[in-house]
Amino acid sequence: MTTTNDTVNAGIAHGLYTEGEGLADTKAPEGPIAGKWTQRQFDAALVNPANRRKLDVIIVGTGLAGGSAAATLGEAGYNVKVFCFQDTPRRAHSIAAQGGINAAKNYKEDGDSVHRLFYDTVKGGDYRSRETNVYRLAEVSANIIDQCVAQGVPFAREYGGLLDNRSFGGVQVSRTFYARGQTGQQLLIGAYQALERQVAAGTVQQFTRHEMLELVVSDGRARGIVARDLVTGDIETHTADAVVLASGGYGNVFFLSTNAMGSNVTASWRAHRKGAYMANPCYTQIHPTCIPVSGEHQSKLTLMSESLRNDGRIWVPKDRDDCDKDPRQIPEEDRDYYLERIYPSFGNLVPRDIASRQAKNVCDEGRGVGPLVGDFRRGVYLDFTDAISRMGRAAVEAKYGNLFDMYERITGENPYEMPMRIYPAVHYVMGGLWVDYDLQSTIPGLFVTGEANFSDHGANRLGASALMQGLADGYFVLPNTIRDYLAKGPFEPLQPDDPAVADAQRSVEERTERLLAINGERSVDSFHRELGNIMWEYCGMERSEEGLLKAIDLIRGLREEFWRNVRVLGAADTLNQSLEKAGRVADFLELGELMCIDALHRRESCGGHFRAESQTEDGEALRHDDEFLYVAAWEFGGDEGEPGEVGQPVLHKEDLVYEAIELKQRSYK
Amino acid sequence: MNLTLKIWRQAGPRHRGELKTYKVSDISPDMSFLEMLDVLNEQLNAAGEEPVAFDSDCREGICGMCGLMISGHAHGPEKTTTCQLHMRSFSDGDVITVEPWRADAFPVIKDLVVDRGSFDRIIQAGGYVSVNTGAAPDAHATPVPKANADRAFVAAECIGCGACVAACPNASAMLFMGAKVTHLSELPQGQPERMARVVSMVEQHDEEGFGGCTNVGACSQACPKGIPQDVISTLNKDLRSALRA
Structure with a gap:
């Protein structure tokens, strides 16, 4: 085992960051893990129903995390304002999740329990998530299914009328509830309808086509946001007693990802710049079953549910000379079912990170299939021939029909006849703003939920x-946690001429004017695409010190060019999609550097992240619990004058403590 | 392939619009229709002309944000969303007209972007089950016959894109509304509010300026999710029962 205890971390040696004081969660109560959430709900202060309508809460984002929070806080009687950049809350990208949702219902009587879901999630996250938060997640999982069914979410059912379950990505119990391949859509519509009910009731005000561009912080508390009305261009300040960011993940820093075109980091990044720490930003999930890139024009990648791995078999030719042949002509003995070969007990159902990395490995060996993009074929086969002969075509169609149709629409190939081709793509980020057990960030009054926070999935997220x-x-x-904070309010109202409000509003106006005034040579997309290539190449599935140092240099150069040479046409006082994208890419250019610094400092392989300098003799990922059993929470380094010039970030470590679970090296062999 | 595009350009809600002609070349058949428009926009940006505004988000056919009238067909010649339409459906030399959805209840914001807020207001009028968070019984407390669950699911697949309205000669939103009514009417959870829901939603629909249904069926033909026309029958049946009661 290599150790770096005696050497200075490369990031510090190169002056890329400094280290500050550690930090810790102070909200999870003492005592056995199974009692903590009950205790916290009891300890958290209550807000009298009559006082709730005097308390204003802003929620940014209307996906599962934001829509459900807005509806629930509205039902409770708070005054809620909810914001989304799309034309209606129902478009949020949660809608694209296909496979399912886990819950420890144990309806199959197959040995599932809250503790087992907790255990699987911590283990799946490669022991880099916070134990207390994950236990609570498992604990409330069963309530979610009850709530959604009561809303009318049409989950798959058996002939007896009860809910069906399936086993999903890397676990051995059937705990996943699903609605064909559209689970995310159905859950989101449920949350959306609950939200619209509150809009009708007058407890929630909905601001669509609005984008948060700044956080208002006054007296050290988050007190509001500055948002741009994307239709009129008006810059509006909205104040409140607390702000919730439910603005999703930042996978689009890679340009090509399975995220929606509009998914962005701006809300989180603006909060980070105002003092919210960003935790484990380099933790990115690369999903194994996406449709491969077909050419230079590609604007996004499409994921297919990994439930496909339940019945499809993954292979590549043993011989690289067979890679351009019709796969149906390649005899069984010349195929390498590499996951079944390397991991006989899990086979094609190994966790996402392993399936992804092994696909990359066989393609790097020159055994990839599909069209040449650059010098490589980036694809492996996912073959349903055996499943069709075992179950019959009708059964395969009933289970996966919509996914097969989607594949055929995009590629023009029929997967019933010809094996599918798949390749990994960026899909989700486990990193995000640091939060405590109450989901409160390092800025009092700023709460962060869903993919935008970091807490539950560690270094790798399990399916569903x-x-x-x-x-x-x-x-x-x-x-249940925000009430402990709101009970201290209502806070003194902020006037429009308050310096905290006026400064935030002015900084947004200046930045908008600046972007429009550059009038350089290159489009926003060209910068975004170049940043994405750097991130995928050096901060993707496999990372090395040399590559990351190079990436940091490249990103700095690109960011400098951006602020000098980007071309954003049109005006500020109208719908201007180039301007919207420019603001988002400007923030991605800062985030990308921090992700590389985080990846550089974490000199271990863990979860979905393979660090070239940290591997076992047979090339498997090697974790270093002795050095890296902590959450890396980064404090913004400060502006250095010109736009895009930022100072050294400061690292704060939160030690991870496992009391209810034993720390193990993951092995799926 | 090389194509001629006639695209609706309109600077703002109160401006007059017009079709403008653009040429694009070297379009790959593997591109999606929206990626072809991305190519056009890069071209316009380089030439100093403001890019064409159009909506899209997930680009995988599920969010419902995209929607264009392509040579007179909602979402174009295939039964899918605009983002999932690929250029292999066109031929070299084609002239393609691209317009926004046309309906009084969907006013144009700019170029190809329209305001579909009327759909949200129809849902606000009753497209939900009134159950507060925490008030739900165990999920297995009420079994749902599979046939009902399946029909509810088919109706619930609606993505709210608005193609049904754009395709309808009356600009009616009956398919959209029928889908929601059917989804909730098929389930036991939707029964308590079933009658009040349909009346309230239909009132809102009419108030928004959508037209009436004359059973043309263009809605169902244009629907990228294949929502069947019989959801409108369910809506009419529920409405009749509600008004009689």
Whole structure:
């Protein structure tokens, strides 16, 4: 085992960051893990129903985490304002999740329990998540299913009329509830309808086509946001007693990802710049079953549910000379079912990170399939021939029909006849703003839920856990923790001429004017695409010190060019999609550097992140609990004058303590 | 392939719009229709002309944000969303007209972008089950016959894109509304509010300026999710029962 205890971390040696004081969660109560959430709900102060309508809460984002929180806080009687950049809350990208949602219902009597869901999630996250938060997630999971069924979410059912379950990505019990391949859509519509009910009731005000561009912080508390009305261009300040960010993940820093075109980091990054720490930003999930890139024009990647791995078999030719042949002509003995070969007990159902990395490995060996993009074929086969002969075509169609149709629409190939081709793509980020047990960030009054926070998935997220976390946070956790903070309010109203408000508003106006005034040579997309290539190449599935140092240099150069040479046409006082994108890419250019610094400092392989300098003799990931058993929470380094020039970030470590679970090296062999 | 595009350009809600002609070349058949428009926008940006505004988000056919009238067809010649339409459905030399959805209840914001807030207001009028968080019984307390659950699911697949309205000669939103009514009417959870829901939603629909249904069926034909026309029958049946009661 290599150790770096005696050497200075490369990031410090190169002057890329400094280290500050450690930090810790102070909100989770003492005592056995199974009693903590009950205790916290009891300890958290209550707000008298008559006082709730005097308290204003702003929620940014209307996906599962934001929509459910807005609805629930509205039902409780708070005054809620909810913001989304889309034209209606129902478009949020939670809608695209296909596979399902985990819950410890044990309806199959197959040995599932809250403790087992907790255990699987911590283990799946490679022991880099916070134990207390994950236990609570498992605990409330069953309530989510009850709530959604009561709303009319049409989950899959058996002939007896009861709910069906399936086993999903890397676990051995059937605890995943699903609605064909559209689980995210159905759950989001449930939350959306609950939200619209509150809009009708007058407890929630909805601001669509509005984008948060700044956080208002006054007296050290989050007190509001500055948002741009994307239709009129008006810059508006909205104040409140607390602000909740439920603005999703930042996978689009890679340009090509399975995220929606509009998914962005701006809300989180603006809060980070105002003092919220960003935790484990380099933790990115690369999903194994996406449709491969077909050419230079590609604007986004499409994921197919990994439930496909339940019945499809993954292979590549043993011989690289067979890679351009019709796969149906390649005999069985010339195929390498590499996951079944390397991991006989889990086979094609190994966790996402392992499936992704092994796909990359076989393609790097030159055994990839599909069209050449650059010098490589980036694809492996996912073959349903055996499943069709075993179950019959009708059964395969009933189970996966919509996914097969989607594949055929995009590629023009029929997967019933020809094996699918798949390749990993960026799909989700486990990193995000640091929060305590109450989901409160390092700025008092700023709460962060769903994918935008960091807490539950460690270094790798298990399948069907994102939907669970979004709804757990929004329906059950946040509404019970935010009251402890709101009970201190209402706070002194902020006037429009208050310096905190005026400064935030002015900085947004200046930045908008600046972007429009540059009038350089290159489009916003060209910068975004170049940043994405750097991130994918050096901060993707495999990272090394040399590569990351190079990436940091490249990003700095690109960011400098951006502020000198970007071309944003059109005006500020109208719908201007180039201007919207420019603001988002400017923030991605700062985030990308921090992700590389975080990846550089974490000299271990863990979860979905393979660090070239940290591997076992047979090339498997090697974790270093002796050095890296902590959350890396980064404090913004400060502006250095010109736009895009930022100072050295400061690292704060939160030690991870496992009391209810034994720390183990993961092995799926 | 090389194409001629005639695209609706309109600077703002109160401006007059017009079709403008643009040429794009070297379009790959593997591109999506929206990626072809991305190419056009890069071209316009380089030439100093403001890019064409159009909506899209997930680009995988599920969020419902995209929606264009392509040579007179909502979402174009295939039965799918605009983002999932690929250029292999077109041929070299084609002239393609691209317009926004046309309906009084969907006013144009700019170029190809329209305001579909009327759909939210129809849902606000009753497209939900009134159950507060925490008030739910165990999920297995009420079994749902599979046939009902399946029909509810088919109706619930609606993505709220608005193609049904754009395709309808009356600009009626009956398919959208029928889908929601059917989704909730098929389930036991939707029964308590079933009658009040349909009346309230239909009132809102009419107030928004959507037209009436004359059973043309263009809505269902244009629907990228294949919502069947019989959801409108369910809506009419529920409405009749509600008004009689």
